[in-house]
Amino acid sequence: MAAQVNDGTDREASAPPVIVLVETQMGENIGAAARAMANFGLKDLRLVKPRDGWPNDKARAAASRGDAIIDEVRLFDTLEAAIADLELVYATTARPHDIAKEVESPAVAAVEMAAAARAGARTGVVFGREKWGLTSDEVGLCDRICTVPVDPAFASLNVGQAVILVAYEWRRLVLGDAAWTPFVEKERSPQASKGDVFAFFAHLESALDKVEFFRPAHKRDHMIRNLRQIFQKARLSEQEVRTLRGMVAALEGRPTRLDLARFQEMRDAAERERGVRNRDEE
Amino acid sequence: MAAQVNDGTDREASAPPVIVLVETQMGENIGAAARAMANFGLKDLRLVKPRDGWPNDKARAAASRGDAIIDEVRLFDTLEAAIADLELVYATTARPHDIAKEVESPAVAAVEMAAAARAGARTGVVFGREKWGLTSDEVGLCDRICTVPVDPAFASLNVGQAVILVAYEWRRLVLGDAAWTPFVEKERSPQASKGDVFAFFAHLESALDKVEFFRPAHKRDHMIRNLRQIFQKARLSEQEVRTLRGMVAALEGRPTRLDLARFQEMRDAAERERGVRNRDEE
Numbered sequence: 001m002a003a004q005v006n007d008g009t010d011r012e013a014s015a016p017p018v019i020v021l022v023e024t025q026m027g028e029n030i031g032a033a034a035r036a037m038a039n040f041g042l043k044d045l046r047l048v049k050p051r052d053g054w055p056n057d058k059a060r061a062a063a064s065r066g067d068a069i070i071d072e073v074r075l076f077d078t079l080e081a082a083i084a085d086l087e088l089v090y091a092t093t094a095r096p097h098d099i100a101k102e103v104e105s106p107a108v109a110a111v112e113m114a115a116a117a118r119a120g121a122r123t124g125v126v127f128g129r130e131k132w133g134l135t136s137d138e139v140g141l142c143d144r145i146c147t148v149p150v151d152p153a154f155a156s157l158n159v160g161q162a163v164i165l166v167a168y169e170w171r172r173l174v175l176g177d178a179a180w181t182p183f184v185e186k187e188r189s190p191q192a193s194k195g196d197v198f199a200f201f202a203h204l205e206s207a208l209d210k211v212e213f214f215r216p217a218h219k220r221d222h223m224i225r226n227l228r229q230i231f232q233k234a235r236l237s238e239q240e241v242r243t244l245r246g247m248v249a250a251l252e253g254r255p256t257r258l259d260l261a262r263f264q265e266m267r268d269a270a271e272r273e274r275g276v277r278n279r280d281e282e
Numbered sequence: 283m284a285a286q287v288n289d290g291t292d293r294e295a296s297a298p299p300v301i302v303l304v305e306t307q308m309g310e311n312i313g314a315a316a317r318a319m320a321n322f323g324l325k326d327l328r329l330v331k332p333r334d335g336w337p338n339d340k341a342r343a344a345a346s347r348g349d350a351i352i353d354e355v356r357l358f359d360t361l362e363a364a365i366a367d368l369e370l371v372y373a374t375t376a377r378p379h380d381i382a383k384e385v386e387s388p389a390v391a392a393v394e395m396a397a398a399a400r401a402g403a404r405t406g407v408v409f410g411r412e413k414w415g416l417t418s419d420e421v422g423l424c425d426r427i428c429t430v431p432v433d434p435a436f437a438s439l440n441v442g443q444a445v446i447l448v449a450y451e452w453r454r455l456v457l458g459d460a461a462w463t464p465f466v467e468k469e470r471s472p473q474a475s476k477g478d479v480f481a482f483f484a485h486l487e488s489a490l491d492k493v494e495f496f497r498p499a500h501k502r503d504h505m506i507r508n509l510r511q512i513f514q515k516a517r518l519s520e521q522e523v524r525t526l527r528g529m530v531a532a533l534e535g536r537p538t539r540l541d542l543a544r545f546q547e548m549r550d551a552a553e554r555e556r557g558v559r560n561r562d563e564e
Contacts, residue, residue, distance in 0.1 A: 032440075032443070035438065035439070035440070035443070036439075036443060038433070038436040038438070039430075039432040039433055039436050039437065039438065039439055039443075040432065040433065041433050064438045064440070065436050065438040066436070066438075095465065096465045096466075096467075100467055100471075100519065101467060102467060103463050103465060103466050103467050104461070104463065105460060105461050105462060105463050107454070107460035107461065108460065108461045145467075147463050147464060147465065148321075148450075149453060149454065149457055149462050149463060149464060150321040150322065150453075150464055151320070151321055151322065151323050151453070151464075152464040152465070154320040154321050154347050154348070155321065155464060156317065156320070156321065156346045156347040156348075157317070157318075157321055158314075158317070158346070160443075161314070161317070161318060161321075161442075161443075161446050164443050164446060164447070165446070165447075165450055168430075168447055168450070171431060171432075171433070172389070172431065175431055178387060178389035178390065179386070179387050179389065179390045180387060180431050181385050181386065181387050181429050181431060182429060182431060182432055182433075182434040182437060183377065183378045183385060183429065183434070184378075184385050185382055185383060185384060185385050185427075189382075237382065
């Protein structure tokens, strides 16, 4: 068989893992899992014998905007049946089982599931009961073990918390950029260029020279470096540089842009007024 | 001031961020936050005017093994007071606020907080109310915005889910190894060397040659490559190689190790028996 060429175009299309919850006791946890899945792009939720039956109002309430996932939940009598159509399946466990299987973090599992999905495989992650997790027989049905890198002294995540971390790692991987955010800084004017910032420094320093701020004289260079550092750290926008220059002009007693604009407005108003009066007099 | 030298020895000692929950309505969410913190090495939980007062039984119940964090919770009347002793503070928001602040993912915030902590700064992350988050004034008190990389179409995490992701990214960074797991494969015998595996192949293939498995002859090489691939993929342990060789020997009708061990046992038992009889006869 020839190896297939991967040109990277299928990256976004990789099918996300199926989430399988075995004998979950609390509907709230099923809902929390659905909510986590919806936020991170997972879709297929399967339940093996949920304690309180199905449908479950508490699950729907806790799912929040994940109700599309709740609508499509599939029920199974056994874990075998729930994962029969998958090719690579992870059992999540918080403690070692007496079974020789590779143990992987959610980050590594996400990488492997994405690679498998890109090659056409369907993947899944299985989560056990709130009180005691998965049986060794259930773990034995899976290919590998996935476990969250908790502090061993406190290992105690609930099933909703474990699902969100697995789903989050999937999305982190699919995004391919740990710095990605769903929105960016609001209405920020463009970053000021270094030239704009240097012109502001010249303005500020000349204003401060006039009021003999830099004393004693031999400390002038040092003081200027410290002042400049304050504004460099702020990574000013163009608008912020204009604001600061207006502020310095105001403190200097020079007319500000606002003063000039108001003056212009007053003059315009006066001229209009004069125009109106002239028309009245005609 | 001379720049400080960082020799890497303080890595583990970096103080984790403080978690601040503002006017949280449900005790369960405070408890879930404490539970998440305990699992990922965070310790300092502060509450600004929790709706149902403090202490709160539901918070303690939901904290599970995070009760040490619940015991040390500090209460504040205002966000200003809660973060007054910190130097770098992130506001978590799910939507843009009308405010020009850098927006960062939990992964980037964790990197920055660790860098700040290494330089001696105390850091914190602030989480808002379940229904409507933080006010713009509250966001304004913080240095930067942190937001989780959710699917924008479904952005809807609860406060407990947001806390666990921030705490998880902190631990992921402190561990410095995305593949770290709190336990490893259980009682696995050492990985078999390639030599062990090749010896097993030779054994298997000679047994299959004897029963004329490789037919037609011109497909022999291809069939052998496929068979070998099955066992290479399994990444066999030494014990697994022994098990497979015993299995092949049994199928061949050769005496297995177990047969030999049983034979030895039977012979030993017979000899003991004879010895006892000899003594009886003396």
